[in-house]
Amino acid sequence: MRIYELGEGTPEVAVVGAVHGDEPCGPRAIERFLADDPDVERPVKLVVANEEALDAGVRYLDEDLNRAFPGDPNADTHEGRLAHDLVRELRGKTVLSLHSTQSYAEPFALVDGIDAVTRAICPHLPMEYVVETGQFAVGRLIDHAHTIEVECGLQRSDEAATNAYWIVRAFLAATGVLPAPIEGDVEPPLSLHRRDETEVTVFRLLDQIPKDPAEDYRVFVDNFQRVAPGDPVAAADGEAYNAENEFYPVLLSAHGYEDVFGYAADRIGTLA
Template sequence: MRIYELGDGTPEVSVVGSIHGDEPCGARAIERFVAEDPDVERPVKLIVANEEALEADVRYLDEDLNRAFPGDPHADSHERRLAHDLGREVRETTAFSIHSTQSFAEPFAIVDTVDAVARAICPRLPVEYLVETNNFAEGRLIEHAHTIEVEAGLQKSDQAADNAYWLIRAFLTATNVLPAPTVTSDGSGGDDPMSADRPNLGLDEDDSLDVFRLLEKIPKPEADEYEVFATNFEEVSEGEAFARADDETFVADRDFYPILLSAYGYADIFGYAGDTIGQIS
């Protein structure tokens, strides 16, 4: 675990990247941000979590770190020990955990529940969707109070690393670690040298996020070849085919919204069925 601390005092804000070793976007974004030596208005802690798995280019060494919290300092498992240490580092902070996925190219946010922290921060991130995990957060870092998880884009892509960098800046702006970007009356970035490259950081007061809730896992049988037909966050109607495993086609028995649906992202599930529960802004 590699830790950077910026600013004076005890950090109350933290950023975590590369909990999974096959998701380098968080580590790349943290290194890019730290290399800029930014001026911060509040102290912040930035953590590259699973360095060993990252170096080995594997998801984990012994077990999934994002299913191992709260961890155990005396465990034989590398990830279970690391979960304990990482949990200690983010304790009493508002934490931002960066991931990537095989299911969706655009960034979206994930929380355990849509609480006051999520309502204050998520609309200021460059994301369109917010997912409430409901009963599917066991062992994950987002069980820690005041934690927001984000999927930055497609796994191992340069775009995900770039998205992750801007997500960090947006999160740190929302938590007052970084000053808000200058915006002129015409909506431009004024003299801000980064304004030409910066995506929408949630500064538009009319921005709103569609909020979804996970309802159930979609099982995936053993097969040689998988395919998904549905698009994440777009409604699948009852009777519509949404996935295939070899020659078996799966048809929706009711309307649902696919979330984290992919052919090969998970070993035993295609992803999740969810429902839309409104918007926040």
């Protein structure tokens, strides 16, 4: 685990990258931000978490770090011990955790639940959607630290790294680490501007979409777009899964997870 601190005093804000070693957008964003040599208005901690998995180019060495929290200092696995150390480093802080995905090219956030911090920060981030994970937060960092987890774009893409950098800056401005952007500041790419600048749509995860062992997987619907009852959702070796009820797909992809296609969610409202 590699740790940087900027500013004077004890940080109450943190940014974490490389929870998964095959998602380099976070470390790239942190390194780009540090290269800016920014003047900060309050202290901040920046963490590159699973350096060993990052160097190996794999998601994890022994177990998924984002299912291992709160961890154990005497765990048999590298990630189990790392989870304990990372929770200790982040205790009492408001955290941005940077990720990427195989399912969706645009950034969106995941939180344990909608609270005052989520309401204060997420509308200032360059993304359209926030997902409340609820029961599916077990073992994840968002269940053990006050964390906004952001999927920054497609895994290993330059676009995800660029998105992550601008999300870091927006998060740090929203938490008072950086001054608020003023007219004439360098703007993020147009792709990061929300279509509706006044609202962020909120979804809540309801269930997992099962995925049977097969050679060929396909998905037929788009993430965050309504699926009607009876619509074909995905297929494993030609055997289709059809929707029983209306839902909105989240993190849905053919190969993102071993045993599920993704999640079914409900659209529950907006954050202004």
